Amino acid sequence: MNVSCNLGALAKTKWYEYLVRFAFGGAITVTAGILAKRFGPVFGGLFLAFPAIFPASATLLAKHETRKKQNVGIVSSSRGRQAAAVDAAGATLGSVGLAAFALTIWKLLPYYHSALVFLAAKAVWLTLAILTWRIWRKHLCR
């Protein structure tokens, strides 16, 4: 299956769902900062890997899929759970990219300009995440 983009999906998300995501992301970022200040940067850094995006996305996805089925008269939550589960599989693969992102910053930041290192780390993350996903789709996904 090819990767596609459906901008219409944005309209399905309600304003308060966007607000919850924003508040959750902001709260986690502030918490990571407070922990770093209190216990030192290495301990605080552990929480930079906190999956802030995934919980909100997965629960919303499950809700939207269930609602879609209900609109056509099927009352079951299993479709929603399955869709969120597939999303979880992608997040597992994306985690590999995130580790590479952190490793890139850790190793390069002392020697190069920070903007350049951030750009390189983002490129490493995206490339590795997509590559891992493609390998998974081709060889491991039955």
Add this chain to the structure above:
Amino acid sequence: MLQYLFRFLMGGMIVSLFASLGDVLKPKSFAGLFGAAPSVALATLGLTVLADGKGVCRSRGPIHGRRSCILLCILGTLYLANAAQKGQPCAGDNRESYGVAGSRIGNLGGIPAAIEK
């Protein structure tokens, strides 16, 4: 205080951006990649670099955290694949046998990472 407010806004914005990206992309396994995007890391490290110069020390943290998160995600996925097979079959497609709870277990990644450290 202003610094925390700025952190909050920055974190919220980046998380919302990546989450929206995940909403519009298909297939959902691909969109899931953006569920693990370095949102908190980008916001926090970006601000640290801006404020203190080079926050290199902190970037070791996500490596420990992510290692545990991956492990827990895999364990959760296996558990739910098993549970799903025992319950409802998924239209002959094993890909869909993964479960939400797997990721919820995975979300605890930060806690064992802290213990591990």
